Amino acid sequence: MIVDETILEGCIAGKREAQYELYRKFASSMLAVCFRYARNRDEAEDLLQEGFLKVFQKISSFRREGSFEGWMKRIMINNALNEIKKNRRSPFLEDIDVINETQIIDPDESAGNPDPVPADVLLEMIRSLPEGYRIVFTLYVMEDFSHKEIASELSISENTSKTQLLKARRALKNKLNEYYSIKKHNFINE
Amino acid sequence: MSEEQKPQADAHSGLDNLFRNTLDSHQIEPSRGLWKGISRKLLRAELRHFNFSNLPKAFWIGAAGAVLVGMVFLFNQIPDGKTTENDYSPIIIKNIPKGNTTSGSSENKSVRTIRNPLGFSGGSSARVIQNGPSVRQTQINAASPSLAGNISTRITKTNKNHEVILRSETASLSPSGTEKQFREDRLLTSQERSTNSYELKYLPVLSGTNLFPSVDEDTLLRFTNLNGITNIPLRTHVEIPQFFTFNMGISPELSMYRNGDQYSETNYWLNAGMTYHVGKFSVQTGIGLGYVFDHADYRVNYKSKDSIGYFTSIISFTVTPGNIIVYTTKDIPVYDSLQHAADDRAISRYTYLRIPLMIGYELFESNRFSLGIKAGPAISFLIGSKEALPFIDYPNARLIRVDNNSLSRVKMNWEIEAALDLEYRLVKDFSIYAEPSYKHYFKPFETQETTSSKARDPYSVGIEIGARYNFGQKKNKP
Numbered sequence: 311m312i313v314d315e316t317i318l319e320g321c322i323a324g325k326r327e328a329q330y331e332l333y334r335k336f337a338s339s340m341l342a343v344c345f346r347y348a349r350n351r352d353e354a355e356d357l358l359q360e361g362f363l364k365v366f367q368k369i370s371s372f373r374r375e376g377s378f379e380g381w382m383k384r385i386m387i388n389n390a391l392n393e394i395k396k397n398r399r400s401p402f403l404e405d406i407d408v409i410n411e412t413q414i415i416d417p418d419e420s421a422g423n424p425d426p427v428p429a430d431v432l433l434e435m436i437r438s439l440p441e442g443y444r445i446v447f448t449l450y451v452m453e454d455f456s457h458k459e460i461a462s463e464l465s466i467s468e469n470t471s472k473t474q475l476l477k478a479r480r481a482l483k484n485k486l487n488e489y490y491s492i493k494k495h496n497f498i499n500e
Numbered sequence: 501m502s503e504e505q506k507p508q509a510d511a512h513s514g515l516d517n518l519f520r521n522t523l524d525s526h527q528i529e530p531s532r533g534l535w536k537g538i539s540r541k542l543l544r545a546e547l548r549h550f551n552f553s554n555l556p557k558a559f560w561i562g563a564a565g566a567v568l569v570g571m572v573f574l575f576n577q578i579p580d581g582k583t584t585e586n587d588y589s590p591i592i593i594k595n596i597p598k599g600n601t602t603s604g605s606s607e608n609k610s611v612r613t614i615r616n617p618l619g620f621s622g623g624s625s626a627r628v629i630q631n632g633p634s635v636r637q638t639q640i641n642a643a644s645p646s647l648a649g650n651i652s653t654r655i656t657k658t659n660k661n662h663e664v665i666l667r668s669e670t671a672s673l674s675p676s677g678t679e680k681q682f683r684e685d686r687l688l689t690s691q692e693r694s695t696n697s698y699e700l701k702y703l704p705v706l707s708g709t710n711l712f713p714s715v716d717e718d719t720l721l722r723f724t725n726l727n728g729i730t731n732i733p734l735r736t737h738v739e740i741p742q743f744f745t746f747n748m749g750i751s752p753e754l755s756m757y758r759n760g761d762q763y764s765e766t767n768y769w770l771n772a773g774m775t776y777h778v779g780k781f782s783v784q785t786g787i788g789l790g791y792v793f794d795h796a797d798y799r800v801n802y803k804s805k806d807s808i809g810y811f812t813s814i815i816s817f818t819v820t821p822g823n824i825i826v827y828t829t830k831d832i833p834v835y836d837s838l839q840h841a842a843d844d845r846a847i848s849r850y851t852y853l854r855i856p857l858m859i860g861y862e863l864f865e866s867n868r869f870s871l872g873i874k875a876g877p878a879i880s881f882l883i884g885s886k887e888a889l890p891f892i893d894y895p896n897a898r899l900i901r902v903d904n905n906s907l908s909r910v911k912m913n914w915e916i917e918a919a920l921d922l923e924y925r926l927v928k929d930f931s932i933y934a935e936p937s938y939k940h941y942f943k944p945f946e947t948q949e950t951t952s953s954k955a956r957d958p959y960s961v962g963i964e965i966g967a968r969y970n971f972g973q974k975k976n977k978p
Contacts, residue, residue, distance in 0.1 A: 324546070326539065333535055338527035345528055355534055362538050363545070429526040432519055440841075451516045452523060479515060486515070 313378045321369045329366055336379065337362075340386050346436055346448040347390035357393060361386040387453060391463055394445065427489065435485045443478035446471050740779045747786075747933065748772045749966020755792075757945060757958035765945075767792045769854070771964060780862040784874065788854035794945070796848040796906040798890035804897035805835045839900065846888030850909050854880040856917060872921040878939075882911045907946035914942040919964075929970040936963045 313335065320328020341358050348354035364385050372381055436444055445464065449455040450471075455463070457471040464471070669683045753767040773786025810831045817827045860874030890902055919937035926932060941958045 326542070329542065330535060330539075333538065337530045337534070339525075341528045341530045342523070342526045346523075354528075355531060358530060359534060359538050359541070363541055366542060367545075427518065427522065429522045432522050433526065436519070436523075447519075451519055482519075483515060486518075 318369070318372070318378070321366060324366075332365075333362060336382060339379070340382065342433075343383055343386050344390060345433060346452060347387075347394065347445060349437075349441070357386070357390050360393070361389045364389055387449075391445075394441075395465070427486070431489060435482055435489075438485070439478055439481055442474045443481060446474035447478035447482070450475050742776075742778050744971040745775045745777065745968050746773070746971065747775065747966055747968040749933070749935070749964040751788075751935075751937070751962045751964035753939075753960045753962030755945065755958060755960035765792060765794050767960065767962070769962070769964070771854075771966070773856070775860070782860035782862070782872075782874070784858040784860060784876075785856060788852075788856070788878075788880075790852040790854055790880065792850040792852060792909075792945075793847055794850060794906075794909070796846045796888045796890075796904070798844045798846070799903040799905055800842045800844055800890055800892055801839065801900040801903070802842070802897040803837050803839050803900055806838045807833045808836045808838070809834050837898075840897075844890040844892075846890060848885065848887040848906070850882060850886075851884035852880045853883045854878055858917065858919075860921060868925045870921075870923045870925075872923070873919070874921055875916070875918040878915050878917055880913050880915065882909055885909065909946055910943050913945070915939045916942075923968065931968045931970075932966070933968055934963060934965050937961070 313332065317328050317331045317335075321332055337358065340361065341354060344354040344357040344361065345351075348357055361382075365382055368385065372378060436448065439447065446460055449460050449463070450457070457468045457475075460466070460471040461468045669681065749771050751769040751771060753769060754764055755767055756764045767790055769788045769790040771786060771788040773784050775782050775784040810833045812829045813832045815828045815830050817825050819825050856876060856878035858874045858876035858878075860872050862870055862872040864871040887906070892899065892902070917937055917939045919935045921933060921935050923931050923933040939960045939962070941960075945958055
């Protein structure tokens with residue numbers, strides 16, 4: 311999504327119409343981002359609101375080198391992570407066991423392309439995960455963070471990040487299998 | 501985002517790609533009122549960072565002029581607070597025989613003759629003998645003589661520009677015995693108020709009891725005994741009551757806000773305040789100690805050995821004569837260590853200190869009851885907390901972790917309060933009061949709620965009940 315230069319200039323000048331245009335353009339996609347870090351819709355909208363305020367506050371520092379949407383998304387993610395840290399939520403269980411890379415490999419994992427699943431269903435699967443699983447999975451898979459970066463952002467060890475990811479994947483896989491079996495069952499019944 | 505290699509990515513690429521590809525372009529429509537919230541916050545931030553130094557000089561000159569004009573206006577409106585009692589002695593009106601228009605020098609009193617506003621005509625003259633310094637005289641035609649006199653005279657104040665009304669009630673008696681009563685109101689002029697002199701307008705006293713042959717003696721006596729004006733408590737300045745009151749009260753409150761769902765909490769405040777009253781206006785400040793009760797949410801994670809199923813174990817078997825094998829079995833339960841999470845909610849107590857600054861106005865006042873309104877800002881600080889602990893009693897379980905999901909309370913909050921003040925005076929300086937109030941908070945109670953629309957505008961309703969004592973100059977109370 312490309313943002314019009316006049317909208318950017320208007321936002322830098324603090325013009326409300328331009329700020330509204332920017333909001334209108336990106337609010338839906340950014341709310342989907344915030345949703346992955348929030349416990350419910352209210353919290354996601356809180357994050358979105360706070361995120362937009364930060365975007366408007368820092369928009370003059372956007373260098374126009376990369377994508378504006380990517381820059382904005384990063385602000386939303388940072389804001390969400392700050393909120394999680396600020397509110398003293400400690401969802402990460404520090405596992406004593408060191409997880410070897412080999413342990414992460416799940417032999418049953420299908421490498422092929424699974425059947426398409428509606429976005430709402432997938433989002434709900436992510437949201438139903440324990441918070442630690444959810445945040446690590448989202449950062450690793452959706453935002454392409456490394457374990458090192460996740461560990462640094464969340465003040466946890468890399469091993470914890472790996473464990474949480476492993477558990478998140480297993481849980482999601484179970485949920486997907488459940489979904490497929492229900493779907494198959496319904497299909498047969500139909 | 502990361503340059504780091506993800507060695508096992510391939511192993512999970514199907515799952516990861518499914519989520520990544522599906523959710524990457526996913527969009528969720530925000531609530532309709534969300535932009536309004538952002539816009540309001542932006543406006544608030546702009547006002548907060550408003551730089552006064554950028555304003556043009558013309559604005560400053562205009563503002564200074566406006567302040568000056570305002571101060572002059574205010575200075576002219578505020579009374580000096582000094583009061584001067586009228587030092588006039590009672591003015592006595594006497595009935596004087598017809599034709600006697602000379603001053604009553606024998607009584608060593610000044611003579612003041614008055615007009616005839618009711619249009620009585622007659623040949624007799626009237627003289628008012630007054631202890632005051634001024635002497636004036638007017639001839640009044642006494643062709644239709646009558647007796648007249650003041651029944652009462654009162655000074656009353658009006659709210660408008662501190663005007664003073666002189667109300668005279670007079671009665672007259674005609675020679676035929678007809679009695680009439682009149683009432684006249686007039687404003688004292690500023691000159692009269694400032695110089696302690698005034699001219700009374702009331703019925704002329706026409707003299708001569710012999711002129712009333714048809715009137716019985718009692719009536720004549722009653723009229724001749726009517727004094728003109730007595731004891732007028734005229735003050736040259738209207739006194740504005742100024743005094744202090746001290747109050748103490750307790751206020752239960754219900755605060756409403758949203759944290760996921762609509763949510764409310766009960767607070768109790770113990771307030772003490774001092775109020776300075778000037779006329780109908782008042783300024784109040786004080787201190788309040790509030791006990792706020794809020795939920796604390798915990799998630800307790802524990803592991804316990806739970807039965808996950810059973811298997812059938814063969815204990816023995818026998819072979820019947822017909823070669824049928826009969827097994828004796830027993831179901832053996834299988835246990836495994838399973839992780840559980842249980843949510844627990846407890847009640848935490850927080851203590852706040854609150855300092856208000858309220859401006860009040862008295863709308864109505866009777867002998868015992870008064871009704872007023874007041875409004876103003878207040879600031880409150882979190883000064884203590886007693887956080888509740890989760891209830892953990894899971895037999896045969898191993899506690900893994902306790903997550904405190906409670907939101908932390910804000911350390912400082914601003915609010916604006918509006919209240920009705922209903923006061924009932926028990927004795928002269930002691931009263932009880934009830935104050936239903938509404939408070940609007942500028943910040944949410946908890947740090948998490950920084951942006952959601954309802955959570956951003958929490959409010960509370962309550963009623964303070966307490967007692968009040970008047971200090972300093974007393975009110976004119978029962």
